[in-house]
Amino acid sequence: MFTGIDIGGTNTDIAVIDSQINTYKVPNTDGLDNALKKISSYGRLAISTSQPLNEIITGHPADIRTITIPGPGLVYPGAVKGSVSHRGDIVEPIDPEEIKKIMKGQHARAIAIAGKFSVRNDALEKQVYDIVSQFYSDEQIALSYPIGALNFPARIHTTKLNARIKGKVASLIRQIQRVNPDFFFVTSTGGLTSPARALDNSMLLFHSSPATVANGAYYLTKHENCLVIDIGGTTTELVPLKDGKPIFETVVLEGAKTMIQAVSAMSIPFGGDSCIRSDLCPFRAGSSRSFGGGEPTLTDALNVMGARIGDAERSEVLDHTTAQNVVHRYLETIASAVKEYHPEFLIGTGYLAHYLLSDIAERAQTVGIVPEHAASANAVGAAVSKVSLEVHIHVDSERKRLTLNGITYPYKDTRDEEHLLSYVTELVRDIARKEGAPEEDIEEIEVLYFSSYDVVRGWRVTAKITDLVLAIAPGISVEAL
Amino acid sequence: MTCGIVYAPSYLTHEQSSSHPERRERLSYTLDQLEEEGIFDLPQIRLLTPKPAMRDDVLLVHTKEYLQFLEEASVTGAIIDADTYVPKGLIHDALLAAGGAITGADAVLNQEVRNSFVLCRPPGHHAGRSHGAGFCYLNNVAIMVRHLQQRGLRRIMVLDWDAHHGNGTEEIFYDDPSVLFCSVHQYPFYPGSGRFEDIGIGDGKGYNINLPIPAGSSDKVYRYLLEEIILPLADEYMPDAIAISAGQDNHFTDPLTGLALTAQGYAGLMQEMCILADSICYGRIIAVLEGGYSVEGGLPYTNLGLIAAMAGLDISAIREPEIYREVLEKAVSDEAFPIVIKMVTDLKKKLADHWYFIRQYDFR
Numbered sequence: 001m002f003t004g005i006d007i008g009g010t011n012t013d014i015a016v017i018d019s020q021i022n023t024y025k026v027p028n029t030d031g032l033d034n035a036l037k038k039i040s041s042y043g044r045l046a047i048s049t050s051q052p053l054n055e056i057i058t059g060h061p062a063d064i065r066t067i068t069i070p071g072p073g074l075v076y077p078g079a080v081k082g083s084v085s086h087r088g089d090i091v092e093p094i095d096p097e098e099i100k101k102i103m104k105g106q107h108a109r110a111i112a113i114a115g116k117f118s119v120r121n122d123a124l125e126k127q128v129y130d131i132v133s134q135f136y137s138d139e140q141i142a143l144s145y146p147i148g149a150l151n152f153p154a155r156i157h158t159t160k161l162n163a164r165i166k167g168k169v170a171s172l173i174r175q176i177q178r179v180n181p182d183f184f185f186v187t188s189t190g191g192l193t194s195p196a197r198a199l200d201n202s203m204l205l206f207h208s209s210p211a212t213v214a215n216g217a218y219y220l221t222k223h224e225n226c227l228v229i230d231i232g233g234t235t236t237e238l239v240p241l242k243d244g245k246p247i248f249e250t251v252v253l254e255g256a257k258t259m260i261q262a263v264s265a266m267s268i269p270f271g272g273d274s275c276i277r278s279d280l281c282p283f284r285a286g287s288s289r290s291f292g293g294g295e296p297t298l299t300d301a302l303n304v305m306g307a308r309i310g311d312a313e314r315s316e317v318l319d320h321t322t323a324q325n326v327v328h329r330y331l332e333t334i335a336s337a338v339k340e341y342h343p344e345f346l347i348g349t350g351y352l353a354h355y356l357l358s359d360i361a362e363r364a365q366t367v368g369i370v371p372e373h374a375a376s377a378n379a380v381g382a383a384v385s386k387v388s389l390e391v392h393i394h395v396d397s398e399r400k401r402l403t404l405n406g407i408t409y410p411y412k413d414t415r416d417e418e419h420l421l422s423y424v425t426e427l428v429r430d431i432a433r434k435e436g437a438p439e440e441d442i443e444e445i446e447v448l449y450f451s452s453y454d455v456v457r458g459w460r461v462t463a464k465i466t467d468l469v470l471a472i473a474p475g476i477s478v479e480a481l
Numbered sequence: 482m483t484c485g486i487v488y489a490p491s492y493l494t495h496e497q498s499s500s501h502p503e504r505r506e507r508l509s510y511t512l513d514q515l516e517e518e519g520i521f522d523l524p525q526i527r528l529l530t531p532k533p534a535m536r537d538d539v540l541l542v543h544t545k546e547y548l549q550f551l552e553e554a555s556v557t558g559a560i561i562d563a564d565t566y567v568p569k570g571l572i573h574d575a576l577l578a579a580g581g582a583i584t585g586a587d588a589v590l591n592q593e594v595r596n597s598f599v600l601c602r603p604p605g606h607h608a609g610r611s612h613g614a615g616f617c618y619l620n621n622v623a624i625m626v627r628h629l630q631q632r633g634l635r636r637i638m639v640l641d642w643d644a645h646h647g648n649g650t651e652e653i654f655y656d657d658p659s660v661l662f663c664s665v666h667q668y669p670f671y672p673g674s675g676r677f678e679d680i681g682i683g684d685g686k687g688y689n690i691n692l693p694i695p696a697g698s699s700d701k702v703y704r705y706l707l708e709e710i711i712l713p714l715a716d717e718y719m720p721d722a723i724a725i726s727a728g729q730d731n732h733f734t735d736p737l738t739g740l741a742l743t744a745q746g747y748a749g750l751m752q753e754m755c756i757l758a759d760s761i762c763y764g765r766i767i768a769v770l771e772g773g774y775s776v777e778g779g780l781p782y783t784n785l786g787l788i789a790a791m792a793g794l795d796i797s798a799i800r801e802p803e804i805y806r807e808v809l810e811k812a813v814s815d816e817a818f819p820i821v822i823k824m825v826t827d828l829k830k831k832l833a834d835h836w837y838f839i840r841q842y843d844f845r
């Protein structure tokens with residue numbers, strides 16, 4: 001049995017899949033605990049939490065103190081002593097007194113620690129962590145090495161964001177584990193991750209909703225090339241699918257690149273709860289009137305036009321002309337955005353898809369369907385996703401060191417590239433297994449990058465350095481198919 | 482300032498033999514450093530993809546016979562000298578290196594970037610008109626200079642700061658006043674040439690400047706040469722562009738040479754050259770990688786320093802890690818500076834007829 005939960009802007013969607021699919025909607029106002037009560041602790045649980053995290057990320061700037069360990073090179077703010085070389089050697093030590101001085105009287109909300117080349121050796125970041133943890137709790141400290149890949153500025157930025165949401169992720173984990181101790185989070189690429197990995201690199205969970213929608217829409221329709229239109233309470237998301245998979249792009253936040261990949265989606269700030277003042281407004285001010293709210297919304301306008309969503313009589317405060325204009329405006333906005341993708345086919349998801357998709361398709365001069373369970377396609381997508389991983393591996397045969405996403409693993413003297421590849425592939429499988437991935441889902445390990453070169457000293461080849469990027473691609477679990 | 486970096490992964494493929502010092506590893510750590518610094522995400526940096534040079538470009542510099550030899554040797558394999566073999570398939574790598582220099586120069590001339598740094602392999606400055614030597618096959622800088630002249634630039638200054646004398650480039654431009662060749666190099670040392678007395682012939686007399694310096698020469702020596710010769714020389718010559726044969730084997734950790742320049746020294750040199758270029762030739766600098774064999778302690782920091790300087794970034798933290806401090810102390814020689822002062826005095830006497838900046842203080 002697979003259970004998926006997506007915490008959206010307005011509602012929390014739940015999908016339970018065994019021999020058949022059952023979906024539920026719980027208003028967010030009821031609280032996550034109430035939603036969790038509706039599911040059994042049996043089977044696999046995957047939760048997409050992008051909404052509460054997005055709120056923090058896009059909310060007020062947080063007071064985060066960043067400590068960087070840059071060593072030689074370009075200039076970075078927040079620099080302290082210490083340096084790791086490109087080979088992963090510690091070439092300059094940190095000065096504990098310097099760190100203590102920073103921490104004394106420190107009143108930042110959380111601390112981000114990032115060292116240059118820490119993904120090749122995490123020791124200095126950990127030494128700084130040890131000092132910082134005398135002043136701050138673990139949930140308030142984020143380190144950069146688990147992010148795995150080279151790119152110090154992007155790692156600093158991501159670590160800062162991680163520091164900002166780590167506390168929230170930790171409290172979500174505690175809350176969910178009371179119901180189901182072995183659950184998964186859905187990541188921004190639509191893969192699943194263990195709570196432990198999410199704590200190390202919390203930004204993995206950022207903006208996971210479009211990814212769940214993409215997986216859900218594909219699972220429900222098996223349409224490989226199309227545009228998914230997810231009409232939610234707060235926003236409408238357009239998510240293109242190519243060969244059954246969404247498109248990935250690097251997340252840029254606050255004008256700077258992060259180390260996070262996310263599903264490419266266009267977010268339009270109109271949804272069923274967008275309120276109507278003189279015109280349709282790009283924000284929500286409570287629920288729709290038909291669900292007990294105070295101000296009329298797009299949903300209410302649809303009711304005035306003849307739909308029966310919720311307590312339709314409460315929608316009658318709107319006159320027919322306004323309702324018509326508002327719906328018209330919404331359809332035009334979405335249809336013109338849809339046209340930019342030149343889609344062959346549309347899939348409508350979200351609770352208003354049934355009422356709006358055919359009109360959108362007509363205006364965008366294309367066709368589309370709204371599958372069964374479309375209202376909770378996001379939760380379905382969460383339920384059927386599989387554990388996915390991307391790891392950056394650096395192997396140095398002279399230092400006899402193997403780092404995988406910044407963590408040192410046992411080095412093994414391998415004769416050739418093939419043996420090395422099979423060794424590290426098995427390492428990746430082990431990590432996924434420990435996180436709870438079934439064997440069928442980890443058979444295929446993608447090699448995204450492989451580069452190896454000889455170390456030559458005094459006209460002799462003395463060692464070999466190899467860089468690899470391996471991945472278990474996100475997608476739909478074999479078990480759910 | 483936008484700095485174009487000309488690079489493609491194919492610049493790693495050239496290999497004379499598995500243990501030759503001019504090897505793939507030379508750029509690997511540099512690329513790690515650049516990637517970790519997020520260089521390619523900066524708005525001041527643009528990555529340019531090299532296009533291979535055309536035969537016609539090469540023939541502006543090299544003889545038809547020599548090019549043909551390289552093409553044939555690239556099929557069969559051949560030996561040029563004790564350190565320079567022609568591995569199979571070489572010609573593709575050599576053309577891509579020379580073409581990279583042209584790509585960098587074109588981007589500067591087309592005003593897509595202000596200056597460019599070509600991270601190419603194999604190097605080129607020992608290659609003469611009709612022969613390769615010292616790890617070099619095609620003279621990347623010379624081919625680029627001739628290409629620029631074909632596009633309408635008149636005078637070009639070539640500053641060659643590789644630790645070895647750029648004898649190939651010297652040979653090509655020895656009688657040509659439209660190219661001011663200025664080489665700073667360890668002397669006496671491979672390839673044996675590069676005496677300060679060699680100032681060019683015919684019309685080119687006075688336009689070939691050799692600055693031989695002894696082992697142990699430090700940042701101070703380079704700074705002195707810059708202020709005393711290179712900057713005033715450029716100011717008087719007023720080139721339309723400056724090409725730099727950016728060898729990085731003068732770094733104090735280099736295993737093949739004995740000079741003692743630091744990464745900060747490199748970055749400082751380049752910063753001065755950029756300021757100079759801004760004032761005389763619209764900032765046009767095309768730097769082309771030559772030698773440099775200190776793959777770990779040198780190249781990542783010097784290459785980053787050069788790029789930072791060319792992109793107008795803060796170079797104050799460009800340095801080597803502390804663990805190399807002792808190596809530096811051993812590498813620097815106090816005897817070098819007086820020898821260089823003497824050399825410069827003699828050189829000035831030799832050049833006084835040709836350059837007003839020297840003549841005005843009357844050295845004879």
